[in-house]
Amino acid sequence: MIELDDFSVGFGAGTALRGATLTIRKGDRLGIVGESGSGKTMLALCLMGMAPDSAQLSGRLSIDGRDMAGASEAQWQVLRARRIAMIFQEPMAALNPLRRVGDTVMEPMRVHEGLSRGAAHKRALALFEEVGIPEPVDRMRQFPHELSGGQRQRVLIALALACDPVMLIADEPTTALDANVALRITELLVRLARERGMALVFITHDLAAVARTTQDIVVMYGGDMVERGATADVLAAPMHPYTRGLLAARPDPTVPARNADGTRRRLPSLPGSVPPLNALPQGCRFAGRCPVELAHCATRRPATRLVADNRQAACHLLEEQAR
Amino acid sequence: MGYFIFRRTVGFILTLLAVSVVVFAVMNVLPGDPALTILGMDATEDALAALREQLGLNEPLLTRYVNWVWNALQGDFGISHSFRVPVADLIVERLLMTVSLAVAGMVVTLILALGLGIGAAAQHRKFGDWGVMFLSQLGIAVPAFWLSMLLVLLFAVNLRWLPPGGFAGWSDPMAAIRSLILPTIALAVVQSAVLARVTRSAALEVMRQDFVRTARASGLSRRRVLWRHVLPNAMVPIVTIVGMQFASLVTGTIVIENVFYLPGLGRLIFQSISNRDLPTVQALVMLFAAIVVTANFVVDLLYVVIDPRLKARA
Amino acid sequence: MTRRLPTNFVIGGVLVALVVGTAALSLVWTPHNSTQMAISNKFAAPSSTYWLGTDQLGRDVVSQLMAGARNSMSVALIAVLMGGSIGVALGLMASAIGGWVEDGVMRLADLGFAFPALLFAIMLAAVFGPSLGNAVLAIAFINIPVFARVTRGAANQIWTLDYVSAARAAGMNRFAISRDHILPNIGAVIIVQATIEFAVAILAEAALSYLGLGAQPPAASWGRLLSEAQTLMYLAPQLAIYPGLCIVVAVLGFGLLGDGLRDMSEPRLRRER
Numbered sequence: 056m057i058e059l060d061d062f063s064v065g066f067g068a069g070t071a072l073r074g075a076t077l078t079i080r081k082g083d084r085l086g087i088v089g090e091s092g093s094g095k096t097m098l099a100l101c102l103m104g105m106a107p108d109s110a111q112l113s114g115r116l117s118i119d120g121r122d123m124a125g126a127s128e129a130q131w132q133v134l135r136a137r138r139i140a141m142i143f144q145e146p147m148a149a150l151n152p153l154r155r156v157g158d159t160v161m162e163p164m165r166v167h168e169g170l171s172r173g174a175a176h177k178r179a180l181a182l183f184e185e186v187g188i189p190e191p192v193d194r195m196r197q198f199p200h201e202l203s204g205g206q207r208q209r210v211l212i213a214l215a216l217a218c219d220p221v222m223l224i225a226d227e228p229t230t231a232l233d234a235n236v237a238l239r240i241t242e243l244l245v246r247l248a249r250e251r252g253m254a255l256v257f258i259t260h261d262l263a264a265v266a267r268t269t270q271d272i273v274v275m276y277g278g279d280m281v282e283r284g285a286t287a288d289v290l291a292a293p294m295h296p297y298t299r300g301l302l303a304a305r306p307d308p309t310v311p312a313r314n315a316d317g318t319r320r321r322l323p324s325l326p327g328s329v330p331p332l333n334a335l336p337q338g339c340r341f342a343g344r345c346p347v348e349l350a351h352c353a354t355r356r357p358a359t360r361l362v363a364d365n366r367q368a369a370c371h372l373l374e375e376q377a378r
Numbered sequence: 379m380g381y382f383i384f385r386r387t388v389g390f391i392l393t394l395l396a397v398s399v400v401v402f403a404v405m406n407v408l409p410g411d412p413a414l415t416i417l418g419m420d421a422t423e424d425a426l427a428a429l430r431e432q433l434g435l436n437e438p439l440l441t442r443y444v445n446w447v448w449n450a451l452q453g454d455f456g457i458s459h460s461f462r463v464p465v466a467d468l469i470v471e472r473l474l475m476t477v478s479l480a481v482a483g484m485v486v487t488l489i490l491a492l493g494l495g496i497g498a499a500a501q502h503r504k505f506g507d508w509g510v511m512f513l514s515q516l517g518i519a520v521p522a523f524w525l526s527m528l529l530v531l532l533f534a535v536n537l538r539w540l541p542p543g544g545f546a547g548w549s550d551p552m553a554a555i556r557s558l559i560l561p562t563i564a565l566a567v568v569q570s571a572v573l574a575r576v577t578r579s580a581a582l583e584v585m586r587q588d589f590v591r592t593a594r595a596s597g598l599s600r601r602r603v604l605w606r607h608v609l610p611n612a613m614v615p616i617v618t619i620v621g622m623q624f625a626s627l628v629t630g631t632i633v634i635e636n637v638f639y640l641p642g643l644g645r646l647i648f649q650s651i652s653n654r655d656l657p658t659v660q661a662l663v664m665l666f667a668a669i670v671v672t673a674n675f676v677v678d679l680l681y682v683v684i685d686p687r688l689k690a691r692a
Numbered sequence: 693m694t695r696r697l698p699t700n701f702v703i704g705g706v707l708v709a710l711v712v713g714t715a716a717l718s719l720v721w722t723p724h725n726s727t728q729m730a731i732s733n734k735f736a737a738p739s740s741t742y743w744l745g746t747d748q749l750g751r752d753v754v755s756q757l758m759a760g761a762r763n764s765m766s767v768a769l770i771a772v773l774m775g776g777s778i779g780v781a782l783g784l785m786a787s788a789i790g791g792w793v794e795d796g797v798m799r800l801a802d803l804g805f806a807f808p809a810l811l812f813a814i815m816l817a818a819v820f821g822p823s824l825g826n827a828v829l830a831i832a833f834i835n836i837p838v839f840a841r842v843t844r845g846a847a848n849q850i851w852t853l854d855y856v857s858a859a860r861a862a863g864m865n866r867f868a869i870s871r872d873h874i875l876p877n878i879g880a881v882i883i884v885q886a887t888i889e890f891a892v893a894i895l896a897e898a899a900l901s902y903l904g905l906g907a908q909p910p911a912a913s914w915g916r917l918l919s920e921a922q923t924l925m926y927l928a929p930q931l932a933i934y935p936g937l938c939i940v941v942a943v944l945g946f947g948l949l950g951d952g953l954r955d956m957s958e959p960r961l962r963r964e965r
């Protein structure tokens with residue numbers, strides 16, 4: 056359904072996405088993990104045709120068999136909401152504050168499918184029920200500021216489902232929410248994907264959530280896809296040093312996702328952080344932070360190797376071992 | 379909510395009262411003897427005494443002020459000294475002219491400013507944006523009356539498409555509208571220069587917010603996102619400026635009427651200055667100032683209508 | 693690192709220098725006497741003696757425009773200085789004393805905004821007869837609330853700073869603090885505002901003189917020259933062009949200069965205005 060081949064995104068400062076290769080089929084549930092700044096959101100935006108104007112795109116991107124690499128805004132508009140929908144990181148700011156949430160959810164139905172107000176209202180009501188919003192009739196009449204964070208995220212999910220997409224991209228849908236609410240939103244997304252036979256791309260920092268929700272996983276670092284495979288396999292036996300680092304730095308699951316003062320807890324982190332675009336090493340992006348670095352890591356880019364059935368990783372260490 | 383409206387209404391009434399005190403003081407205390415001002419230095423003592431009696435100048439100031447306000451509230455602004463008819467009648471005769479010009483000017487201003495401002499924001503950092511910014515910078519520097527003269531020079535003197543001024547009344551609506559085209563443009567261009575800038579920067583501010591991305595991700599066209607999502611959220615600063623612009627709209631209307639010889643309140647006020655017709659000037663200044671104050675009051679109330687979050691807090 | 697000056701500052705500065713220079717020059721020299729008439733020489737075409745020709749009374753246009761620049765600059769200067777100093781004083785006082793004094797000053801400022809300069813000039817003209825002095829007064833008057841607001845806003849921020857608290861703790865009185873600490877620190881804000889109000893004042897003077905509420909004949913004022921030119925639009929349209937261009941150049945100049953100064957004094961706000 057979606058095929059991405061050697062796809063790159065460049066800015067003046069550097070490369071935010073380097074040779075991304077990815078295939079997503081109907082019904083897949085794919086997790087994308089990586090620290091802040093590793094290019095996860097950029098990847099998602101490219102799949103929606105919403106990369107920033109200043110970005111230079113190269114490589115192949117095809118959706119439903121159509122080449123979308125140089126597609127116009129009008130061509131993308133046809134796909135958005137109807138084929139691919141996306142929900143964003145911050146439910147607080149992601150809803151138009153001046154609109155009743157019901158009207159927001161009804162808008163794409165009315166615009167794309169020409170539904171009458173009555174028909175759109177009926178479908179929105181059904182969606183509100185499906186995503187688990189209590190008293191949906193009253194909720195639809197409310198404004199975003201009158202809803203809790205979890206309810207807003209549910210509204211955003213309902214909005215994403217408005218035109219029955221075949222794929223849903225959820226970009227860190229739970230990071231701004233309490234642990235409890237986050238858990239339930241995650242469960243909801245999996246249930247919806249299963250029931251609707253919808254592909255789900257789940258972007259997160261939370262390895263536990265990925266383990267619960269997805270079949271496959273892609274680990275990203277500094278704009279590279281460094282490791283991929285079946286979620287269970289990758290988490291059980293990580294091959295890339297970065298993945299291993301991520302797993303080792305995994306937070307204690309009994310600690311809530313937010314600090315006492317309500318701010319978002321920094322992601323589970325290994326020492327240091329992803330350098331800005333203009334400071335990334337030219338070879339392996341992880342060079343410099345990697346515990347087992349070889350001499351040529353910083354200068355030569357490691358090839359992506361098929362290391363086992365359905366397992367890929369890009370690391371010079373693995374090449375050495377194979378040799 | 380109710381308390382908010384109550385407080386604003388009280389503030390509004392107090393401001394109006396204060397404005398009336400200022401107008402009354404300037405027009406009645408500063409001249410010393412208004413009768414002398416009206417009739418001039420060489421008036422006879424008898425004539426002066428008669429006029430003082432007629433204007434009620436022999437009463438104490440406070441009584442005169444209270445009478446003025448009380449009568450004005452009932453639509454009685456006294457008798458025009460030069461036209462020798464009630465000032466209220468003069469105003470009613472000319473009101474339609476002035477209101478038509480002001481409303482037409484405001485409507486064209488809003489269309490121009492919102493269109494150009496949103497268009498510039500959509501074209502941010504591209505040619506269209508620079509173009510709008512340049513034109514509006516120029517528009518702010520061009521006096522409305524000079525722009526009027528240039529328009530007359532081009533469309534009336536050279537091309538002869540439209541009349542250079544004057545107004546023959548509403549009996550021939552086509553001719554009336556033709557007489558109003560140039561004045562409306564002159565009024566609107568200058569006003570919209572400021573407003574277009576405000577619209578642009580307010581829209582740019584909103585476009586950075588997350589919900590705009592959500593709207594685009596829902597497959598809505600750029601145009602729909604701009605007009606249905608960005609513009610309403612940019613309305614609070616825009617409405618603030620529109621409220622503040624009522625002062626310049628009033629000024630502009632007075633000036634433009636005089637440039638184009640349109641028989642409205644702006645002409646009347648200048649005729650009254652030449653005629654030393656103090657009661658008429660006083661009534662008109664009060665009326666114009668009241669319009670400005672009222673516009674700002676209405677803007678305060680509009681905020682609550684625009685933004686549901688304020689309704690909760692207010 | 694040498695920072696480039698903002699474009700608006702440079703362009704504005706050049707235009708302002710041009711206008712102010714012309715006004716200054718007119719004090720000592722104009723090509724001809726700006727008020728001297730020579731009916732026999734009316735509507736002369738541009739020539740080496742009369743660079744832009746003459747008007748309906750044979751007066752030299754260039755000399756009149758130069759005198760107009762002087763008139764515009766003096767009116768704007770006096771009006772902004774008068775209104776500005778009263779406004780700044782009120783704003784400083786409001787900020788220093790706070791409480792009901794601050795509220796009162798701000799309500800008065802609100803009241804001032806109800807009167808555009810034109811309305812005020814109209815009242816003065818009705819009472820005292822039209823004159824340039826009344827126009828200056830009216831323009832000065834509308835500057836008071838503008839400066840009072842800006843000053844109070846900026847001063848309130850300075851009052852919260854540590855070294856002001858220290859000065860207070862050291863027993864300095866509010867007047868002395870306002871003079872020694874507050875005023876020097878808000879100077880930039882006031883100068884920016886003054887530059888912008890200069891542009892507003894030039895426009896207002898032109899409009900008032902055009903309407904006959906400002907400069908009276910034979911005094912040269914760009915606005916008054918335009919009102920004379922309007923009656924001659926069929927005969928000598930060029931006379932309706934030059935004074936208007938002068939107004940645009942002057943207003944544009946001070947407006948851009950003000951924007952540029954603000955960009956330089958508040959680099960944070962520079963990006964998206």
Ligand SMILES: Nc1ncnc2c1ncn2[C@@H]1O[C@H](COP(=O)(O)OP(=O)(O)OP(=O)(O)O)[C@@H](O)[C@H]1O
Pocket residue numbers: 066068071089090091092093094095096097098107109330331332
């Ligand atoms: N418009 C832009 N111009 C230049 N660089 C950008 C732009 N947008 C993003 N980047 C850069 O691209 C890189 C990837 O950013 P991205 O937002 O995709 O990270 P992420 O993995 O989603 O992080 P997070 O977990 O914080 O959401 C970052 O280094 C970021 O600074």
Ligand SMILES: [Mg+2]
Pocket residue numbers: 095096097144226
């Ligand atoms: Mg992200």
